[in-house]
Amino acid sequence: KTRIIIDADTGIDDALAILYALRAPNVIVEGITTVFGNIAVEKAADNSLRLIELAKPGYEIPVAIGASKALVRESSGFATHVHGENGIGNVEIPASTQHPISETASEFIVRMANENPGEIVLVTLAHLTNLSMAIDMDPGIKNTLKKVVVMGGTIFNPGNRTPVAEANIAGDPEAADHVFTSGLPVMMVGLDVTLKTRITQEHIDLLNRFGREENKAIISFMEQSLTHYFNFYREVNFLINSAPLHDPLALMVALQPDLVTYKEMNVRVEHKGEFTSGMVVADLRAQPKVGKPIQVAVDVDVERAVGTFLSVFM
Numbered sequence: 001k002t003r004i005i006i007d008a009d010t011g012i013d014d015a016l017a018i019l020y021a022l023r024a025p026n027v028i029v030e031g032i033t034t035v036f037g038n039i040a041v042e043k044a045a046d047n048s049l050r051l052i053e054l055a056k057p058g059y060e061i062p063v064a065i066g067a068s069k070a071l072v073r074e075s076s077g078f079a080t081h082v083h084g085e086n087g088i089g090n091v092e093i094p095a096s097t098q099h100p101i102s103e104t105a106s107e108f109i110v111r112m113a114n115e116n117p118g119e120i121v122l123v124t125l126a127h128l129t130n131l132s133m134a135i136d137m138d139p140g141i142k143n144t145l146k147k148v149v150v151m152g153g154t155i156f157n158p159g160n161r162t163p164v165a166e167a168n169i170a171g172d173p174e175a176a177d178h179v180f181t182s183g184l185p186v187m188m189v190g191l192d193v194t195l196k197t198r199i200t201q202e203h204i205d206l207l208n209r210f211g212r213e214e215n216k217a218i219i220s221f222m223e224q225s226l227t228h229y230f231n232f233y234r235e236v237n238f239l240i241n242s243a244p245l246h247d248p249l250a251l252m253v254a255l256q257p258d259l260v261t262y263k264e265m266n267v268r269v270e271h272k273g274e275f276t277s278g279m280v281v282a283d284l285r286a287q288p289k290v291g292k293p294i295q296v297a298v299d300v301d302v303e304r305a306v307g308t309f310l311s312v313f314m
C-alpha cells in the first residue's frame, strides 16, 4: 500500500480526490494538510474532517492547518465562484467531532518524512506554499520524502487562472518555483492531462445504479457537489454536464503512475512577469540550460483513469 499525505484546499475536486483515497484499497492516508486556495485554510480543514467522517466514520486521520496566504504576494481571493461558498458546492455534510492537530501543515510534513524515510508520497492538490515552507524548515526532506505528485501547471494548454497559468501555480508562483527547483522528485500532473480526464453525469448515473450500498452517501454527496461544478464548467468551458477530474487524477497517478506517460523537462516558474506570472516555463531545447528536471505528465489513458476512479465506489 502507498502511504500518502494529501495537501489540499478542499474544494469540489479535492473532495473527490480525498474520498477516492479514503475508499481505495491500495493506499494509506497518513494525514491531510490544508492551504488557502479555493477557500480559507480553516474551512479547507473543516471540509477535510467532514469528508473523513463521511468516508470512514469514527476514524482519526490527522488534519493539519497550513498557510493562510502566499509566501510573498497578496491573495487574489478565494474561488467560491467555482467551488461554492463552503468550497464543496454548498452541499451540507455533517460536521466531524475531530479537530485539526496542533502541528502546522509544514511541521507535519517534515516530521512524517523524517520519521518514515523513503516511505511517504506527498500529493499536492493546491498552492505549493506548505511544501515550500517545509523545504525551508528542513531541506533534507528532498531525500526523505519518497516523491511529490503535484496537481498544477500546464505546458501545452492555456492556463485556467490566466492565459498561461494554472490556478494552483498562479496563486503562489514563488512557492511553486521553489518546489520545482528544490531537487525533490516531483511529478507534475497539470492541465495537459487533467482537462482530458472528465467525469460526466452518465458516470454519476452509473454510480447511482451500481455503487455499493456503503458508498451511497458518498455518491449522493458527489452528485450534488458535481452539479455545482458542472454549472461552472458549462459557463466557462462550454462543457455539458461534465468536468475535469483535476485533483483525483493527481491522486490516482500517485498510486498508479502508469495511468499517464511523462517526459522529463527542465522547468522554472515565472514569478516576475506582468502577464506571465505563474507560467511553468519548460526548457524544451535539445540542451536545456534553464531550470531543474522534473517529470511532467504529457498524456493520460483517459478511459482507464476514469474507470479507476469510478471502480472504488462500485
Ligand code: BDR
Residues within 6 Å of the ligand: 011, 012, 013, 014, 038, 079, 082, 125, 126, 151, 160, 166, 167, 168, 246, 247
Ligand atoms: C486546481 O485549482 C483548484 O481550483 C482545483 O481544486 C484544482 O486543484 C485546478 O486548476
Ligand code: CA
Residues within 6 Å of the ligand: 008, 009, 010, 011, 013, 014, 038, 125, 126, 247
Ligand atoms: Ca485543489
